[in-house]
Amino acid sequence: MLSWVALIVTLMTAGAFVASRHRARSVAHGDLAALHSRPVYHGAYTALRVAIAGFGVLIVGLILSNIGLRAALFAAIPDSLGTLSQIERDLIVSDGVAIAAGEVASRTDAAREAVGARYNTLMMARNIGLAVLTLGAAAFVYLRSITQISVPFRARNRTEKIVQGLLMVSAGIAILTTIGIVASLLGQTLVFFSEIPITKFLFGTLWSPLSGVHSGSMDPDKVGAIPLFAGTLLITFIAMLVAVPVGLFAAIFLSDFASNRARGIIKPMLEILAGIPTVVYGFFAAITVAPFLRDTGAAVGLTISSESALAAGVVMGIMIIPFISSLSDDVINAVPQSLRDGSYGLGATKAETIRKVILPAALPGIVSAVLLGVSRAIGETMIVVMAAGQGANLTANPFEAVTTVTVQIVALITGDTEAATAAGPAFTLGFTLFCVTLIFNVIALRLVRKYQESYD
Amino acid sequence: MTESSSPLPHAKFRCRGVNVHYGMAQAIKDNDIDIYDKSVTSFIGPSGCGKSTFLRCLNRMNDTIDICRVTGDIRLDGVDIYDTEIDPVQLRARVGMVFQKPNPFPKSIFDNVAYGPRIHGLASNRADLDALVESSLRSAGLWDEVKDRLSSAGTGLSGGQQQRLCIARAIATQPEVLLMDEPCSALDPIATEIVEELITNLGETYCVVIVTHSMQQANRISERTAFFHLGELVEYETTHDIFNTPKDERTIGYVSGRFG
Numbered sequence: 001m002l003s004w005v006a007l008i009v010t011l012m013t014a015g016a017f018v019a020s021r022h023r024a025r026s027v028a029h030g031d032l033a034a035l036h037s038r039p040v041y042h043g044a045y046t047a048l049r050v051a052i053a054g055f056g057v058l059i060v061g062l063i064l065s066n067i068g069l070r071a072a073l074f075a076a077i078p079d080s081l082g083t084l085s086q087i088e089r090d091l092i093v094s095d096g097v098a099i100a101a102g103e104v105a106s107r108t109d110a111a112r113e114a115v116g117a118r119y120n121t122l123m124m125a126r127n128i129g130l131a132v133l134t135l136g137a138a139a140f141v142y143l144r145s146i147t148q149i150s151v152p153f154r155a156r157n158r159t160e161k162i163v164q165g166l167l168m169v170s171a172g173i174a175i176l177t178t179i180g181i182v183a184s185l186l187g188q189t190l191v192f193f194s195e196i197p198i199t200k201f202l203f204g205t206l207w208s209p210l211s212g213v214h215s216g217s218m219d220p221d222k223v224g225a226i227p228l229f230a231g232t233l234l235i236t237f238i239a240m241l242v243a244v245p246v247g248l249f250a251a252i253f254l255s256d257f258a259s260n261r262a263r264g265i266i267k268p269m270l271e272i273l274a275g276i277p278t279v280v281y282g283f284f285a286a287i288t289v290a291p292f293l294r295d296t297g298a299a300v301g302l303t304i305s306s307e308s309a310l311a312a313g314v315v316m317g318i319m320i321i322p323f324i325s326s327l328s329d330d331v332i333n334a335v336p337q338s339l340r341d342g343s344y345g346l347g348a349t350k351a352e353t354i355r356k357v358i359l360p361a362a363l364p365g366i367v368s369a370v371l372l373g374v375s376r377a378i379g380e381t382m383i384v385v386m387a388a389g390q391g392a393n394l395t396a397n398p399f400e401a402v403t404t405v406t407v408q409i410v411a412l413i414t415g416d417t418e419a420a421t422a423a424g425p426a427f428t429l430g431f432t433l434f435c436v437t438l439i440f441n442v443i444a445l446r447l448v449r450k451y452q453e454s455y456d
Numbered sequence: 457m458t459e460s461s462s463p464l465p466h467a468k469f470r471c472r473g474v475n476v477h478y479g480m481a482q483a484i485k486d487n488d489i490d491i492y493d494k495s496v497t498s499f500i501g502p503s504g505c506g507k508s509t510f511l512r513c514l515n516r517m518n519d520t521i522d523i524c525r526v527t528g529d530i531r532l533d534g535v536d537i538y539d540t541e542i543d544p545v546q547l548r549a550r551v552g553m554v555f556q557k558p559n560p561f562p563k564s565i566f567d568n569v570a571y572g573p574r575i576h577g578l579a580s581n582r583a584d585l586d587a588l589v590e591s592s593l594r595s596a597g598l599w600d601e602v603k604d605r606l607s608s609a610g611t612g613l614s615g616g617q618q619q620r621l622c623i624a625r626a627i628a629t630q631p632e633v634l635l636m637d638e639p640c641s642a643l644d645p646i647a648t649e650i651v652e653e654l655i656t657n658l659g660e661t662y663c664v665v666i667v668t669h670s671m672q673q674a675n676r677i678s679e680r681t682a683f684f685h686l687g688e689l690v691e692y693e694t695t696h697d698i699f700n701t702p703k704d705e706r707t708i709g710y711v712s713g714r715f716g
């Protein structure tokens with residue numbers, strides 16, 4: 001029913017546009033130049049106002065009434081059932097709603113049918129009320145707007161104001177969601193730290209947060225995140241060991257050695273590499289690289305487990321290569337040609353010029369590319385979930401399985417433990433990750449900006 | 457092409473039938489020129505006529521441009537510099553270059569000047585290097601201004617100082633020839649005057665070739681002047697003759713300010 005209302009509001013918007021444009025033409029009596037705003041602005045102004053009024057009432061009404069509806073349904077559970085736990089009450093309400101909608105409920109009984117019936121009547125009333133309110137608001141605004149239309153009416157300025165407002169709302173949504181996410185991360189983290197001392201989390205070496213939860217509370221000695229940090233660090237280190245030299249050399253080759261033809265082939269290839277979904281890298285790591293490393297290791301007498309930091313790190317490094325190379329290529333290209341000429345003019349070879357002039361000049365940019373690469377590696381999830389392992393194993397041996405912060409978040413959230421219990425450590429890990437990545441990104445962007453300033 | 461009647465110094469460069477193409481477009485057309493040692497030679501002409509292109513032939517900087525092709529015979533002290541035996545990198549150490557826009561490296565003043573000596577191994581120890589840096593900065597007239605801050609960044613100097621730093625940097629490789637492509641066009645009048653005086657002095661020891669868009673400048677600092685037009689070397693005489701008794705119609709038009 002409400003979708004019909006939405007459709008009608010849409011049609012009203014279109015109609016308002018046409019009617020207002022027409023009205024603007026007719027109040028001008030053929031002298032369109034006399035109008036302050038062109039007819040199309042009168043049309044747009046009315047249409048925007050109608051749409052905002054209609055959809056605004058509809059959306060706000062839906063949100064508010066849904067909250068009210070739920071409370072009313074809980075109230076509709078017969079008192080005869082005695083005191084019930086929140087989970088039982090939730091279940092009765094959702095069964096009631098299912099019965100009302102003609103779907104299968106987990107159980108059917110009088111109480112549930114009562115809730116269902118209540119749901120039906122309330123829904124009906126809500127929908128009719130909301131439809132009347134929405135259409136009424138749209139119609140009211142339409143009538144007010146169309147009677148305002150006159151020759152001096154500043155429809156253009158007002159339309160621009162509205163559009164500006166809409167743009168601001170969009171920007172606001174982006175900012176608010178960011179703030180909301182950070183706030184909820186922070187909130188959950190603080191709650192977690194009120195139960196578990198922060199030092200146990202930051203410096204403990206044993207990670208097994210859910211091992212004792214069925215006994216009611218988390219054991220502070222089993223939420224030490226050091227093994228996760230160490231695993232993340234180890235894999236990131238291996239990844240950078242692969243990505244930095246390869247990415248940087250590729251960038252140098254592309255910017256100073258490759259012919260236009262070679263560049264035309266290699267650059268798109270690197271972009272393709274950058275476009276491969278990480279889940280593909282993940283199973284590539286788990287199915288191809290890890291067994292290969294294990295077998296190679298066995299052949300030379302090394303024990304490499306089939307889930308290893310090495311496999312995950314190497315593949316992650318490959319994933320980060322295009323990132324490093326394209327950012328470094330940009331900064332190397334930004335080193336002015338005049339510096340290259342200056343160096344060649346002094347009798348320096350290409351290699352000397354790159355080593356002594358170009359790389360030092362591009363260094364801040366390269367460092368920032370590396371830092372951005374590190375922050376990617378730290379936050380990368382799919383590859384490590386598939387190829388690094390699950391056990392919180394505190395080791396510096398790249399041939400063993402390790403686990404990372406992201407892997408543990410995945411394990412906590414997708415595991416069978418109740419969400420509310422798993423959320424504490426998961427949010428805390430997430431917040432830690434967020435802080436570290438943020439710091440890296442801020443430093444990297446600072447460096448880039450400094451670097452750009454020095455060549456203005 | 458007529459030669460001046462005054463006794464000639466040694467011809468450092470001897471160029472015959474030089475043609476330069478960028479892809480299909482010809483930028484230099486069959487030029488012959490002798491450039492003399494221990495003097496300042498100016499290249500003048502309307503912009504786009506090939507002055508920079510010809511200058512870059514003399515130290516093979518054109519090699520760094522993919523589409524550029526140089527043919528003809530260019531001899532430095534009688535040796536063909538486009539011979540396959542010649543390493544352009546070594547040639548450029550003998551034929552230094554200063555560019556239009558000052559381009560100090562983002563390094564310290566000292567490291568800027570020491571750059572050439574270091575890559576060519578011109579100083580065997582630190583004391584030699586220090587002495588070479590100092591003498592180069594002195595020749596460029598910059599020593600007194602920077603001697604107390606040799607370790608600060610070369611890019612932090614003023615435009616005129618930067619250009620003199622670039623000249624010092626070029627001198628430090630102990631070249632025989634200095635090529636300068638409009639070295640004053642990015643400088644203010646006072647800095648220009650200082651650099652011009654410096655160029656005049658350098659002309660006593662080096663073979664200096666300078667591209668300039670300013671006829672007054674050519675007049676002030678050079679013994680000989682070559683006028684280029686559309687890739688052609690139109691007239692090459694003593695500076696005095698070029699500006700006072702030009703022979704070619706095009707030269708007359710240019711030096712009297714009628715075009716260019």
Ligand SMILES: Nc1ncnc2c1ncn2[C@@H]1O[C@H](COP(=O)(O)OP(=O)(O)O)[C@@H](O)[C@H]1O
Pocket residue numbers: 478483501502503504505506507508509510521523
């Ligand atoms: N790198 C280049 N690639 C292609 N054409 C060039 C290049 N440099 C110069 N040219 C062309 O060669 C001609 C001479 O240029 P240039 O030597 O820079 O003239 P000038 O220094 O006298 O102003 C011009 O027509 C110019 O467009």
Ligand SMILES: [Mg+2]
Pocket residue numbers: 507508509637667
């Ligand atoms: Mg030029």
